[in-house]
Amino acid sequence: MAKVKVLSAKDVEELMTLPMAIEAVESAYRQKARGKGETWPMVFHEFVHGVADLDIKSGHMEDAGIFGLKLVSWYGENPGKGLPALYGTTLVFDLASGEPRALVNAGPVTDFRTGAAGAIGAKALARPDSKTLLMAGAGALAPYLIAATLYLMPGLEKVLLANPHHPEKAAEVLGTVTAQVDELLGKSGVKRGAEMAAAADLEGAVKESDIILTATPAYEPFIKAEWVRPGTHLSCVGADMSGKEEVDPALFAKAAVFGDDEGQCMSVGECEIPHAKGFLTALRGELGAVLTGDLPGRTGAEEITIFDSTGIALQDLSSAAALLKAAEEKELGVTAEL
């Protein structure tokens, strides 16, 4: 009889930290690069176009000794009924025996691991002397992306928060986002060094930034190629299904482009449309190969680099493995017989 650990959103929020998420995501990318982790075909189903859909991403990771899946459902009309639009649920199995091991509320995990992904891309590909970070998108992911990037790049001096579709609203949420960033950093024992500011003028903000993180649900590019100065790095995490795009496709023709999973980047990521329009033939490579040292990252201070993070199951599995270990130590979660 298998015993399954159930970790609730509350447990995950209590257990998860920035360094844990960063280590888990880096490990996922590295294992994928070394052929020790694999993702299986994604299942995607739309109940009603633009109203409700879901996907199932699955895979296995040798080092963590697990396989499993994450199911994310999105019901756009839920918030009107007082329910969250997104539910993410991760189911974890033992790779050695096939036995079920855990059910984890992946909601808070997704925020942490997506934030970590964007930050890992920035740390690996941005100029080490980067000073200014632009966060384009002021939604739920913004604090996680900013905090993880500040954690990995303590030399950053300034963070600009922009809301590309409602420029005036960035200032409204600046206080809340800053408080969340400080809380995330504080929980990891770090104090924010960079100054935080709202940017109503997106063009100006892009032009002064060394690193740009994009996290919006956009279907039209809002960052123009001519705004981006040489040497800039972009981590794009918004595009996670076909048709979504945030960055001018023309920029891809003059950038060094990396991704988390080449196939997924080309089919549902930020690379999809540049690839379809002929601006991008192939990735320079996957980020995992840069992290393992098998592939050079940035090749000069003038190069524009892009990291397309589409989100792979291994990030969730690796994070779930780390959470289970932490839950064991802190005796959190419910253990149920299955």
Add this chain to the structure above:
Amino acid sequence: MAKVKVLSAKDVEELMTLPMAIEAVESAYRQKARGKGETWPMVFHEFVHGVADLDIKSGHMEDAGIFGLKLVSWYGENPGKGLPALYGTTLVFDLASGEPRALVNAGPVTDFRTGAAGAIGAKALARPDSKTLLMAGAGALAPYLIAATLYLMPGLEKVLLANPHHPEKAAEVLGTVTAQVDELLGKSGVKRGAEMAAAADLEGAVKESDIILTATPAYEPFIKAEWVRPGTHLSCVGADMSGKEEVDPALFAKAAVFGDDEGQCMSVGECEIPHAKGFLTALRGELGAVLTGDLPGRTGAEEITIFDSTGIALQDLSSAAALLKAAEEKELGVTAEL
């Protein structure tokens, strides 16, 4: 915060009955036929060929108001380590909101719903005056298939139990299988009417049977076309992955062939090889359409009918929905916050 019900193997064994499984599987077939239930692409992964693999089957059912998935892992070397080779886990979500609802040990569910499937095929397609049932395969599924068929067809007078690959062994397990059949029927308030006997001579058993159920892991046909007399019905449940077959492909050329899911039957079911070899062009139809009355089943007393049951996610989801209702009534299972 979603609340998730965890139903263990023990809970499922306590709650599940033959009529519950039969009703759930019939409902799954009918909803599929009416377009109210849908299966999504299957994920199949082999860790090591012939040693360890898994599949993820998913879908939704309108009437039951749920969607979800079942992950089945098979680790062939587990029994040598004192572990079960198969683990089946069903994850259920609310179709109206996308919220996770339940985690169910699908192991015992699979036995029940597979037994029910074979029996429903027999009830729908066999001659109503059938007297003799041959169970070809004396493994874990045999008692479930026999009991469900006897439950649905109380006019059956004789059950022959055969072990096609080790003919002498059928007699050894006859007592155990009979006891399990009686227990399953007894739990549903029914007393077995048919006599049970072991059949060491497979050819003779096939020749005297009206209904043949096959449930073996065979990769070579063991039932010859020329043995099967006119008017026989076969429900084949053994073939669930590419390459498996139990019945002479030539029989398919002269039979009316039905299945649970046309695509799956042709790619991984008993139909795969007859189709590839040109003995079978297409199914007469799916069983669901026969159950709803949209498609005739057997068209004469001399017709040979075949039902290819590959197992579809909707059977598991429908069974899980019935189990959750029963668990609610009997206050079984663990409720955990997710």
